[in-house]
Amino acid sequence: PEGSAGLAGAIVRETLLAGGQACRPLIARDGLSAVLIEPAVKFLQERGHTVQLGHELRSFTTGDGKASALNFGGEDVIQIGEGDVVVMAVPPRAAASLLPGLKTPTEFRAIVNAHFRFEPPPGSAPILGVIGGVVEWLFAFPNRLSVTISNGDRLVDMPREELAQAIWNDVCEAGGVSGELPPWQIVRERRATFAATPAQNALRPGPATALKNLFLAGDWTATGLPATIEGSVRSGDRAADLVLAAKRP
Template sequence: GAGGRACRPLIAVEGLSTAFVDPALRYLESRGAEIRYGRRLRALTLGQGRIERLDFTDEPTVVGPDDAVVLALPPWVATDLLPGTPAPQEFRSIVNAHFAVRPPEGAPLILGVVGGLTEWLFAYPDRFSVTISGADHLLDEGREDLARRIWVEIAELNGLARELPSWQIVKEKRATFAATPAEAARRPGVATRYRNLVLAGDWTETGLPSTIEGAIRSGTNAAQALFRTGMCGRAQAQGVA
């Protein structure tokens, strides 16, 4: 809404792990945090106004009096663990397509496509990648047929042969919550009725859509909420990728 000069797209050319995840893990480990994988959170033991225990698949973790919990989970999981928590209930899918072809020299790193099946085309150093949002209508389409349709558009845009190269299609059925007034009204704040528990995730009320920027802002909101309530000791963070 502020015009083109206010929009500065940044592309994670080497992948989102390199841009976001790996630096975050290095920072946490440098601060003494322990990162554990393969531990699904099954239940929360609820006490008088606070969370007392996290019941993981391997063993329970007691939440001490100075500990806080940041619950960073998809909305459908968070509401199972905390019944009554408001959360979006309607979702939209995203389809991503990847083609193992080195883009021709001069191909734009990001290209918006109008009137095609492709919406956003990324020309990474070693591949083309496509993102299609609101892709519910494509979920039942065969993966190879979908790959062929997308590749025809890429080939036309870049002057390439139409023969289908090596490809991968990824369909994420619940990639984002639906960007509607009804779903926006269901987004909760970070605070819960438990003083040592806050929520995080792009589905919480961040003022942004279901995006990486919204997810990052939700984490900042969660940390600030804990500081405001004085719960700034050790934090037990539970999330899923």
């Protein structure tokens, strides 16, 4: 009822209206870290680059319309060379704090994930969509059943045991399994996605900023898609294109 028809239309055009091949889902069987993050880090390290985790950017030093230094707190400052370009891929609230005046989405929606240590029955569908329940998507992995629930604001304050039992009841009915509640884990992210409403969609910035050598990436930027991995990838490709264009003589 509140979602942007424009964003929903983009999904339909790029999947259902594009034919069956465009609707085939890809499953990260060993998790997104193994599929996306670890190969990217390895790719960079093999080319002599460093990746520092737990290294929070606190502010930029600017001058002449450019970012001139990255400040990580105290004396931890990295100077930005004349030919260097920065791509900032951080959540929207952090981006707005680092770049005062940057317009970003201000409303967010929660995602709830549940994981159960339970062997799926033989022949279980890798992905099962559920209509009319608490569960929305049920994933069957070796030794594990996992659940994803979008727009889960109504569930973020529900007691964990109660929530796990409610989700497990749906899993049993939809997935054709039975038994007492197995070992479980609940993960709730209150600001997982921006609210995909027309008003919030209008607040999404493009990749360019007021600083000539600083570009944005992230699923919350103006990708034409809701907050999705596909949107993240698209934003990264677009930022990279702008970086290459900026570095050309």
